[in-house]
Amino acid sequence: MASAAQDPAREFIPRTIDPDDERAFMDAIEKWVEGEVKPVVMEHDHGDIWPEKLVHQMAEMGLFGATIGQEYGGLGLPATTYAKIVTYVSSYWMALTGIFNSHLIMAAAVERFGTEEQRQEWLPKFASGEIRGGLALTEPNAGTDLQAIRTVATRDGDDYVINGTKTWISNGIKGSCFALLVKTDPKADPRYKGMSLMIAPKGEGFTVGKKFEKLGYKGIDSAELMFDNYRIPAKNLIGGVEGHGFFQATGGLELGRINVAARGVGLAKGSLRLATEYAQLRETMGKPICEHQAIQLKLGEMVTRARASELLTMDAAETYDRGERCDMQAGMAKFFASESAVRNSEEAMRIYGGYAYSKEYEIERYYRDALLMCIGEGTNEMQRMIISKQWVKQNPA
Numbered sequence: 001m002a003s004a005a006q007d008p009a010r011e012f013i014p015r016t017i018d019p020d021d022e023r024a025f026m027d028a029i030e031k032w033v034e035g036e037v038k039p040v041v042m043e044h045d046h047g048d049i050w051p052e053k054l055v056h057q058m059a060e061m062g063l064f065g066a067t068i069g070q071e072y073g074g075l076g077l078p079a080t081t082y083a084k085i086v087t088y089v090s091s092y093w094m095a096l097t098g099i100f101n102s103h104l105i106m107a108a109a110v111e112r113f114g115t116e117e118q119r120q121e122w123l124p125k126f127a128s129g130e131i132r133g134g135l136a137l138t139e140p141n142a143g144t145d146l147q148a149i150r151t152v153a154t155r156d157g158d159d160y161v162i163n164g165t166k167t168w169i170s171n172g173i174k175g176s177c178f179a180l181l182v183k184t185d186p187k188a189d190p191r192y193k194g195m196s197l198m199i200a201p202k203g204e205g206f207t208v209g210k211k212f213e214k215l216g217y218k219g220i221d222s223a224e225l226m227f228d229n230y231r232i233p234a235k236n237l238i239g240g241v242e243g244h245g246f247f248q249a250t251g252g253l254e255l256g257r258i259n260v261a262a263r264g265v266g267l268a269k270g271s272l273r274l275a276t277e278y279a280q281l282r283e284t285m286g287k288p289i290c291e292h293q294a295i296q297l298k299l300g301e302m303v304t305r306a307r308a309s310e311l312l313t314m315d316a317a318e319t320y321d322r323g324e325r326c327d328m329q330a331g332m333a334k335f336f337a338s339e340s341a342v343r344n345s346e347e348a349m350r351i352y353g354g355y356a357y358s359k360e361y362e363i364e365r366y367y368r369d370a371l372l373m374c375i376g377e378g379t380n381e382m383q384r385m386i387i388s389k390q391w392v393k394q395n396p397a
């Protein structure tokens with residue numbers, strides 16, 4: 001068995017973008033959201049319908065290659081620009097961003113930790129959207145405690161044979177390839193040393209269970225993936241060395257946490273936008289409700305939370321773009337922005353009064369979608385522990 005002695009991560013190349021290019025790209029995104037996304041959100045959300053047309057449009061705009069390097073056919077956007085895109089789209093329909101977010105985390109694992117041969121083979125197809133997928137880490141018995149996974153990959157000649165089950169996998173039905181976390185040495189101690197990450201395209205022995213019915217996050221498919229003597233070539237082991245999977249999967253989560261933070265910012269800002277409009281139109285006691293102090297207190301807190309979330313998220317994205325360690329910044333952004341999304345959507349529900357409870361209004365979707373942001377890419381309980389550990393480490397007594 002290969003040793004896990006060295007960090008196989010590719011040297012980080014800092015990314016920047018010309019402000020004019022970024023503005024042009026954001027203009028295109030805003031036009032697309034206005035013309036194509038906004039008119040169909042309610043129908044897709046209420047019917048839990050996968051947005052096929054929007055997915056094709058996202059591929060045409062290059063979103064499936066947004067953070068993939070230009071040398072591999074992607075747009076090579078810095079995390080800051082990417083966070084702005086995710087924030088904007090999420091302020092109208094958060095679930096839509098899950099279709100390219102999870103895919104790009106898979107791509108980031110291959111780009112950061114894969115061999116050059118793997119990058120050449122997979123990244124151009126990921127970037128074009130020809131192959132789309134996501135990240136398959138969670139198992140029925142292992143979410144937060146990823147080291148408890150039971151999916152096992154056994155070396156057999158030039159192949160690995162994989163058996164096990166993954167659950168809650170975003171894009172599980174519509175996607176065709178996943179970054180799959182497995183145990184290559186189930187007896188390893190510490191446990192993380194026996195974990196590897198594989199590029200797993202759908203094929204014989206890889207089946208998909210039923211689509212999960214969810215509270216929110218509609219339109220995007222979440223499903224169970226089953227592996228029964230599923231065989232892949234050994235060259236699909238990311239980085240080509242066993243034992244690095246835990247580090248590769250959690251390393252990718254830094255970008256994932258910035259993404260979730262940006263989604264939280266989008267939900268917090270979207271809830272604020274809707275509440276601000278409504279509070280000026282709805283009148284009680286002869287004046288718009290935004291002139292009542294009780295509503296002013298809510299709006300004042302909401303706008304502050306939205307702005308603080310955005311600044312924390314940009315701080316994490318800028319740190320990531322400089323190639324510096326950013327687990328603490330990404331954790332703070334993810335924690336604060338997701339909690340802000342929950343609080344802002346709840347306050348917006350109260351500002352809407354009884355109408356919040358009607359499916360004819362959009363605000364209830366923000367309320368249903370926001371809670372997921374506290375769970376994905378590491379629960380907020382864990383985020384606070386990560387932040388605290390890093391903080392204490394940086395401040396020895």
Ligand SMILES: Cc1cc2nc3c(=O)[nH]c(=O)nc-3n(C[C@H](O)[C@H](O)[C@H](O)COP(=O)(O)OP(=O)(O)OC[C@H]3O[C@@H](n4cnc5c(N)ncnc54)[C@H](O)[C@@H]3O)c2cc1C
Binds near residue numbers: 102136145380
């Ligand atoms: C809609 C949706 C989409 C998802 N998409 C994906 C995906 O694409 N890929 C994927 O791999 N996974 C995905 N997940 C799974 C998600 O990452 C897990 O649900 C999450 O990591 C939490 O794991 P768990 O549900 O097993 O909760 P558990 O790990 O069982 O945690 C339960 C509770 O205990 C707390 N807890 C656990 N351990 C500790 C501890 N040590 N200290 C303090 N508190 C602790 C948690 O914070 C939580 O409050 C998705 C989940 C959902 C709901």
